[in-house]
Amino acid sequence: MLSKEDNEFACRVGPGTPMGELFRRFWLPAMLPDELPHADCPPVRLRLLGEDLVAFRDSNNKIGVVEAHCPHRGASLYFGRNEECGIRCVYHGWKFDVDGNCVDMPSEPPESNFKDKIHITAYPTAVHGGLIWVYMGPEHLRAELPQLEWTQVPESHRSVSKWYQETNYLQGYEGDIDSSHASFLHTYLDPAASPSNDGSAIDPKQKALDKAPKIVVNDTDYGFRYGARRTIGEGTYNWRVTQALLPTYSLIPFIRFPAGGRAWIPVDDNRTMTFYISYHPDRPLIDQDLAMRRTGRAFPPELIPGTFIPKRNMTNDYLLDREVQRTTTYTGIWGVNDQDRAIQESMGPIYDRGKEHLGTSDLAIITARKRLLNLARELQQGIEPFPASHGDVYRVRAMDVNTPVDNFDAVIASHGSGLGAKM
Ligand code: FES
Ligand SMILES: [Fe+2]
Structure with a gap:
């Protein structure tokens, strides 16, 4: 929950606003x-x-x-x-x-x-x-450009899409660092019918079994990383480790490349540009990669030609199909990105966070707000945001792994370079 004042402080980004000044440092x-x-x-x-x-x-x-x-x-x-x-x-x-x-x-x-x-x-x-x-x-x-891994690979190794979302940036960013919704919003009613190549190490059936992951957060100099631990068997855990890089980048857990994340860039208080990035560090992307994403429905939204406005939008209820919802998928809305946007726009352009009821699964969201609010408050006192002038701190990856290790720090340590830790 955020007070009305803190909610305004977090969401307003125009000239002269504290959060607007913070974004202008990057x-x-x-x-x-x-x-x-x-x-x-x-x-x-x-x-x-x-x-x-x-x-x-x-x-x-x-x-x-x-x-x-x-x-x-x-x-x-x-x-x-x-x-x-x-x-x-x-x-x-x-x-x-x-x-x-x-x-x-x-x-x-x-x-x-x-x-x-x-x-x-x-x-x-x-x-x-x-x-x-x-x-x-x-x-x-003048800031340094962030050295996110996807910015460092050749053009052929990367695909980037852009579209508008009719909400404040924070609503979108909060969705990226909300691991628990993966057990609901994006699922199939019959987990066995779920596309097996959705990039997760966890079997969809197992993901469906443990819907209440334990969340652990580590603060870092670029923002924070958090682990969502699901029990998938006797002494075995699935860890999805998401990277939250300030001000509003995410790297989404995966087991194999191509993988990537999103960036949530404020157009104004009520509208956001979403950038969706997929890349492979070692080879050009091929048609098969795109086909796999389409099968997994992790595909950028179709756009109205000549615009960055998604075809599935609030004016047509995102082409929600109640029959598909009854028989096949949790939402009845076609793609992962459309599902996220539909539900985030349904909260209104700036959700009144004074009305929410956060639980233990919302720890990463609480952390993101705290970090952003603190950075903006520090800036008001003359303290510049560290990552803005240190582009190299963005060189990290997300990870998705099955392991007997139940302790987050030990998971990060044991999986070494490039997996949830610095490359
Ligand atoms: S030149 Fe007169 S308004 Fe631009
Ligand atoms: Fe999502």
């Missing part, structure tokens, strides 16, 4: 490179942390992310002409480069130096891990 993934496919391509609307922005790729292939409204009289630069190393407002022709300098002002006399006094907000950008990232914080504190 690089944030914001776009797929395909959204800006070539030099001088059409500009794109981008809304991030409650700010309306326009992204464009200039004639030299430099990516600009600038405030949306022209400082002359406020026209949107989205309608602008992207030409000769700058974006030109179509109202009166003022033109801006990727650094926000006004480089042409044809509506003023040639001898005027007015244009030299005009600048618009322009944020630094980077292409990293198959995505376009934006840094919206103070320049002298």
